[in-house]
Amino acid sequence: MHSKDNLIRMLSANVEEQELSQIGPYHVIEKIGEGGMGTVYKCRDRHHRVVAVKTMSLVKDGKEQLKRFLREMQVISLLQHRNIVKIYDSGQDEEILYLAMEYIEGQTLDQYVQGNEVVLKNKLSLMIQVAKALFQVHRKQIIHRDIKPLNIMVEKNGRVVVLDFGIAKNCLANATATKGMIGTLRYMPPEYTMESNAVDEQHDIYSFGVTLYEVFAEKPFAKVEKLRFVCDDFMTKRRLRKIYRKCVAAKEKRYKKISNVIRDLQRTLEQHKQINHKKRNVYLVLLATLVFCVVFATYPHANDGKFYIKKGTKYQEGGQYNLALGQYMKAIEIDPHSSKALQARAFLYVQMHQYEKALRDYDAAIKFDSKTPSLYSKRGQVYLKMRKYNLAKRDFDYAVSLDPNDAESYNEIGTLFALKNKPYLAEKNYNHAIALDPNFTVVYTNRGILRYRQGKNRLAEKDLTQAIRLQPNFAQNYKNRGVLYRTQSRYDLAEKDFTRAIGIKKDDPYGYYNRGLVYNLQHKYELAIKDFTTAITLDKSFAKAYNDRGWTYAQQGEDHLAENDYTQAIRLNPNFAKAYNCRGLLYHSQKKYTLAENDFSKAIVHKPKYVNAYLNRGELYVKQRKFSQAEDDYTKSIKLNPKNDRAYNHRGTLYMMLKRNELAQKDFQKVLEIAPGNFRGYNNMGLICMRQQQYDLAKTYFRKVLTLEPKNYAAHSNLGLIHLRQKQYNLAEKNYNHAIKFHPNKAVLYMNRGVVYYNKKEYQSAERDFSKAILLDPNFFDAYNNRGIVYYWLGKTDLAERDSKRALELRPNYLEAHNNLATIYLHKKNYIAAEKHVMKVILSREQVPSVYLNKARLYFLHKNYVAAIKSYQTILQTSLEPAIIHCELGNIYYYTGKTSKALKHWKKAISFDLPKPLHTYAVRKIAQYDRRQ
CATH class of the missing domain: 3.30.200.20 (Phosphorylase Kinase; domain 1)
Structure with a gap:
């Protein structure tokens, strides 16, 4: 407007x-x-x-x-x-x-280059990133016009970010030419002058060339001259100079497209890497030859099984299981009765998840060495992994009978009870193990994990920290404590622990994966993606890493990349319920409802007790207005987890939509019973009470919301609505002021405050608020209708007519707008138009107050004055607008020649608040006939 x-x-x-x-x-x-x-x-x-x-x-x-x-x-x-x-x-x-x-944490491009020893290949990488950003800008038909190092930031991880689009030009917009030169002088191409300031992609390419010069030469650009920089790679230097010259050349010889610049820079970078790689290979060959000569001269030759066991252990530690297996087999060939060789191979089989083979080896080892407790303990561990708990318990008990001071066996018995969900017995055995061996690291770890699962976080932290003290170079200890810190939202500590774990074991994908989860929770999405990508590089089959990287991409709005990662996670693990659920949420946000429903359903198939999948599918069904199916899903999620306040809240909201208020109220009460601090539960209870006109109780609930969330605009707004209905206009205004303070861009808040001002007869303030609501939401039909009413009261009938018509354009069956137009046209004596809108209200068959008023008007328009008078008198007692009824009754008596009765009703009308046009008309008529009398 x-x-x-x-x-x-x-x-x-x-x-x-x-x-x-x-x-x-x-x-x-x-x-x-x-x-x-x-x-x-x-x-x-x-x-x-x-x-x-x-x-x-x-x-x-x-x-x-x-x-x-x-x-x-x-x-x-x-x-x-x-x-x-x-x-x-x-x-x-x-x-x-x-x-x-x-928010970019980093340095400007010139600061970054000058303050760090940036090698040539990294400078090339930085400039390629700048060029790729420009490619995206130009692809959208936009010219940046101010490319320079000051407008380019570099983060610590080397990511480049182009800023400051304040003077950018959209080539598709019908904008007038800019007066004067805009930009920074030394980065402007020579053809850009005060007289000729038209710009195209070549403008940015010239600025890019100047920036490239300053990055490599590490000095300010003064004029087009030969690019000089230190580089022992002659070919790369030559190619870079050629690219630079072509960027800053005269317009007709300059690159036409930034994509060509990217192509040439990438080729230069690849060729530079190849040259460096060849040099490095020469050095490595010389070094390897020297090392081989030394090693070969001193290498020991094997003559017994111990040698092969030692060699196999090294292969096993390096993850080369097949080579390790070969060495252990050679050891067993030398001595088939070697308990150590059989134990070594059995432990390898465990790592390879070949449990039956591991059992056979432990059985053989026990046959040759039946009095060693640790053999029974280790065989028990295999049974434990196979979930054969009774056989595991038998082996652990026998190990203890052989050696009552065997801490390892008590530790395993504790783990057995933990798996069987008997935490008291688990902790009792862990305590016994620690009493026997206070320096047994694994027991502290196991007891810490048990306590963490029981919610005993302080004790868990104490145990996990003790495990680190005893074994400070074991990465898993740091990862365990990092997980504890992450669940406690102590993200800085969690990040430190995962970083320490990575430092100890750089090739462990789980260290990077866990740190990525922490970065994700801190909204450090670029760092999270980097860590998830490293985890995937280390383990191409890491489905969880793909899934969580997909989730991170989704948070950044990169839906295509997110979908690719979710799909890859599902390819790697077709039973991965969480990946289906995440992809379903993505499809839901894209309004691909059929695909979303399929994914949520598959998540439930693969994990029948997946509460969140039921909730998410329920929300989807609500969007599709499949209310019965939504109710079923919400109810199923409640049955799976009766303590899930979110599920009750969702179902209660559905019941409220369906006007099943009693069921809704029960669900919201359950929300508050489960989670007394859930402000949404209090808010929804307040809404239910409002529907039932229990306003005092509703106020109590909304005030409770504000106790929990003082800046909750919805609670202030709801309180304002209650005060409005109770005609407590000053209190209503105060509440809406608060709501607008906390959410200044919410159109409905201005609309409702406008209604308050209208009822206070502060029409200028009402008009201002309705206009603000329309400004924020140009399709807000209620705001147009209400502003039309205000205009009518102010005597601005043409503006009133315009706004009421606009409300009908936005909502053709809007009865209040039809009623308002009927009133306006009756005043203008445009009876044909008035009858059209009167009939719209009457034929709607909706039981709204304006129906009875418009029936009376229809009798008047058809000159059935007796029926009109009777209808007006019938609705006069219940009407919210008695002034208008009296005024229109006065008109009927005037038309029937009953002037004294007409005067009586006109005088009665002006005793009330009356819209300005009607008030002026009534006063004029009263004056006219009073003079005659």
């Missing part, structure tokens, strides 16, 4: 300079930059994610700066690429426009 300039004028006000602590939904941490293009703050959103928020004042900043800010908002929203700064949100907070973006 308003142009941009009108919007600025409407919202402008005198604001004193002050330090901001909150910008919209973002809490300000610190100011990190300020310039002609706005102020940038480091902030934290409601999910504790750190973001950069760029602001522009509608009051202080000029029109040109504002246009650039709005242009940047528009341009970045069109771009999605890992090397382009991400935009999360934009909006308005009073007199401030804001743009919430990805």
